Amino acid sequence: MKVTISNGSGRFHLYHAGAAASKSGYLKSFITGIYIRQTWYINLLLKLSYIDFFSNKIKKLSLRKDDEIESSQIVSLAFPEVIRTVISRFDNLLPGSGILARHLAFLSFGYLTTFFLEESEIFHVRSGFGHSAINKAKHKKMLCLVDHSIAHPKVLNEIIHNEPTKWGESVTSKSWLYPLYWKLVEEDINNSDYLLVNSDFVKETIIKNSQITQDKIFVIPMGIDIEKFSPKTENKKSSKFRAIFVGTIGFRKGVLYLLSTWKKLNLQNAELVLVGAIERDIKPLLSQFDGLFCHVPHVPFSQIVEFYHSSDVFVFPSLAEGSALVVYEAMACGLPIITTPNSGSIVRDTIDGFIVPARDEDAFAEKILWCYQNQVEASKMGDCGASYVRENYTWEKYQERVLDLYHTLIKNQ
Numbered sequence: 001m002k003v004t005i006s007n008g009s010g011r012f013h014l015y016h017a018g019a020a021a022s023k024s025g026y027l028k029s030f031i032t033g034i035y036i037r038q039t040w041y042i043n044l045l046l047k048l049s050y051i052d053f054f055s056n057k058i059k060k061l062s063l064r065k066d067d068e069i070e071s072s073q074i075v076s077l078a079f080p081e082v083i084r085t086v087i088s089r090f091d092n093l094l095p096g097s098g099i100l101a102r103h104l105a106f107l108s109f110g111y112l113t114t115f116f117l118e119e120s121e122i123f124h125v126r127s128g129f130g131h132s133a134i135n136k137a138k139h140k141k142m143l144c145l146v147d148h149s150i151a152h153p154k155v156l157n158e159i160i161h162n163e164p165t166k167w168g169e170s171v172t173s174k175s176w177l178y179p180l181y182w183k184l185v186e187e188d189i190n191n192s193d194y195l196l197v198n199s200d201f202v203k204e205t206i207i208k209n210s211q212i213t214q215d216k217i218f219v220i221p222m223g224i225d226i227e228k229f230s231p232k233t234e235n236k237k238s239s240k241f242r243a244i245f246v247g248t249i250g251f252r253k254g255v256l257y258l259l260s261t262w263k264k265l266n267l268q269n270a271e272l273v274l275v276g277a278i279e280r281d282i283k284p285l286l287s288q289f290d291g292l293f294c295h296v297p298h299v300p301f302s303q304i305v306e307f308y309h310s311s312d313v314f315v316f317p318s319l320a321e322g323s324a325l326v327v328y329e330a331m332a333c334g335l336p337i338i339t340t341p342n343s344g345s346i347v348r349d350t351i352d353g354f355i356v357p358a359r360d361e362d363a364f365a366e367k368i369l370w371c372y373q374n375q376v377e378a379s380k381m382g383d384c385g386a387s388y389v390r391e392n393y394t395w396e397k398y399q400e401r402v403l404d405l406y407h408t409l410i411k412n413q
Contacts, residue, residue, distance in 0.1 A: 001410055002028040002120040004142070006113055008129035009033030009081040009105060013198075013222055013398070014147060017124060019068035020399035026406065027073050028120045031113055035076040075116045080109040099181045106184045107131070117142075121410055124196075130188040138193075143409055146192035149322035151342070152205040153182035153189075156252070159319055163251040167285050186210075194409060198222055198323035199344025205320075218405055221346055223395035224328040231334030231386045232309040241270040241372050244311040244335075246304065246326045247318075249286075249295075250279035254317035254340070254358060259289045261364045267372055275299050275307060308333035313371040313378060318343045319358050332389045336381035338367045346393060352385030 003021045007014040010033060021027035087101035106128045113133035117123070123137035127148040134144050150156070160178050189195060189210060195217045197203050203217050243262070249255050255274065262272045272293040278286065299307060308314070314330035316339040323344035331337060331346070337353030339345050349355040354370075356363035371378040 003122045004120040006125040007032040008126040031075040033081040034078045080105040127188040128185040144193045151320040152209040154209040201344040223398035229332035242311045244273045246275045261361045331385040334382040334386040336378045
């Protein structure tokens with residue numbers, strides 16, 4: 001059996017699928033964006049990069065290097081990513097440029113992939129980066145497994161158009177461009193032979209918004225690096241109760257519902273910490289919550305564990321996800337979780353934390369207050385979650401499940 005994997009731009013979970021296929025001798029090629037193969041070259045660039053902007057970019061690129069995938073198996077398509085980065089720079093001057101840039105990146109990546117498609121039994125491709133490559137793969141009689149890791153595009157478009165008005169804010173002027181951005185993603189979903197998603201929530205949105213039947217959809221959750229994310233070994237230094245959110249601060253993540261809830265609770269000796277960049281469209285609405293939360297714009301990946309360890313509960317009120325990795329991280333670090341079914345999490349309700357309906361401020365308030373008043377019991381929930389993640393949701397487990405899926409698809413062909 002041979003598998004060709006198309007990761008698209010960036011470092012995504014398909015790197016782990018590539019590692020699994022490479023170690024098993026199944027990988028034909030791993031097609032991705034910018035990829036610097038030589039460690040010495042990365043180190044040289046870092047030494048020459050005196051400007052923080054370039055240094056940070058190179059550090060992020062260095063994280064894409066994966067020694068578990070044979071260098072000879074990697075096909076690096078840099079052009080789509082460069083084009084997207086350059087055009088996106090004009091987004092402040094020309095609103096919507098970033099969306100158009102992503103659309104062009106999708107198109108060009110799929111087109112360039114057609115020149116590197118070698119004979120394989122399976123073409124495993126990230127949604128959005130397929131289209132013409134999927135067509136060619138089907139022409140070559142390859143089975144097309146499309147990897148989609150967020151709710152169906154129709155669900156996301158509904159949030160983009162409806163959430164701002166619920167909070168008295170006008171819909172962004174570039175919202176009409178989002179269907180263009182998601183068009184290629186939806187086409188890949190519809191053109192797949194099989195679909196791989198990361199949560200039951202995503203599966204449900206696909207079934208509801210497309211003609212794809214449930215027997216064509218497979219669910220494999222994400223994984224976590226348990227060496228990096230693990231429970232704290234000493235007691236929290238501060239006696240102040242801390243609730244933490246990590247992620248982009250925008251409409252889709254449901255942050256406004258969390259802020260409104262926190263304002264109503266008015267807990268004593270407690271703080272809410274929001275870690276993540278603030279989306280431009282939501283900024284005007286945050287002024288009504290001034291002084292209510294502590295905002296940390298950016299935390300390096302190497303330091304995020306410290307924030308988990310200094311917190312008492314992780315609150316993630318998202319309206320639509322795939323299966324958010326920050327929830328896995330917080331669980332692995334021993335935090336009880338309060339989240340929604342829409343987050344696609346692996347949280348077991350009342351065991352590792354609580355699952356409450358999206359947008360339900362009263363339900364969030366009830367569970368946050370319980371964690372505040374029952375900190376010992378809440379901590380035990382966090383311990384259960386940490387053990388559950390370590391036993392079932394490592395990247396090694398993810399790789400095993402992906403290989404099992406490849407075998408199942410070939411067997412059923």
